[in-house]
Amino acid sequence: xxxxxxSVTERMREIxxxxxxxxRRRDILVQFLMEAVVxxxxxxVLGIGFGALGAQAVAxxxxxxxxxxxxxxxxxxxxxxxxxxxxxxxxxWRASRLNPIEALRYVTCQVxxxxxxxxxxxxxxxxxxxxxxxxxxx
Numbered sequence: 001x002x003x004x005x006x007s008v009t010e011r012m013r014e015i016x017x018x019x020x021x022x023x024r025r026r027d028i029l030v031q032f033l034m035e036a037v038v039x040x041x042x043x044x045v046l047g048i049g050f051g052a053l054g055a056q057a058v059a060x061x062x063x064x065x066x067x068x069x070x071x072x073x074x075x076x077x078x079x080x081x082x083x084x085x086x087x088x089x090x091x092x093w094r095a096s097r098l099n100p101i102e103a104l105r106y107v108t109c110q111v112x113x114x115x116x117x118x119x120x121x122x123x124x125x126x127x128x129x130x131x132x133x134x135x136x137x138x
Contacts, residue, residue, distance in 0.1 A: 003039075004032065004035070004036055004087065004088050004091035004092070005090075005091045005094070007032075007035070007091065008032070008091050008094055008095045011095075012098065012103045013103060013104060015028060015095050015098050015100075015103050016098065016099075016100045016101070016102070016103025016104035016105075017100075017103075017104065019098065019100035019103065020100045020104060025096040025097065026096070028092070028095050028096040028098075029092045029093060029095070029096040030092075031092075031095075032088060032091055032092035032095050032096075033085065033088050033089065033092045035088070036084045036085065036087060036088020036089075036091070036092065037081055037084045037085055037088065038084075039084060040080045040081055040083055040084020040085075040087075040088075041077065041080060041081055041084065043080060043084075044076055044077050044079070044080025044081065045077070047076065047080070048068075048073055048076050048077070051068070051076075052068045055067075055068055
């Protein structure tokens with residue numbers, strides 16, 4: 001869910017633009033729900049693949065009989081899709097409820113801070129203001 005909330009925040013201008021040109025709440029909701037389901041499905045497929053490889057490795061190394069059945073694959077895929085829908089529901093709802101004017105006004109500012117050790121770290125405007133550092137746009 002965290003990744004989807006970050007996605008909504010990062011894409012706020014896109015959402016505002018889509019709503020300004022006529023996208024309905026339902027369109028935005030479906031878009032974000034589909035993204036969550038696709039990401040969860042892809043993760044589920046990768047997990048099934050790694051699980052099958054792990055089962056083969058265990059079977060070869062420990063001389064234990066393992067099997068990856070169609071039922072297990074379907075169950076794992078179904079669970080990953082349901083979890084994706086559940087975790088994407090709130091971010092999708094939040095994205096669909098955005099005011100297009102506020103969303104278009106939203107500006108992200110990325111500042112790169114160089115630490116004393118030489119490490120460069122990107123820091124958002126929100127994080128800088130939370131720490132009491134004011135940024136003056138140039």
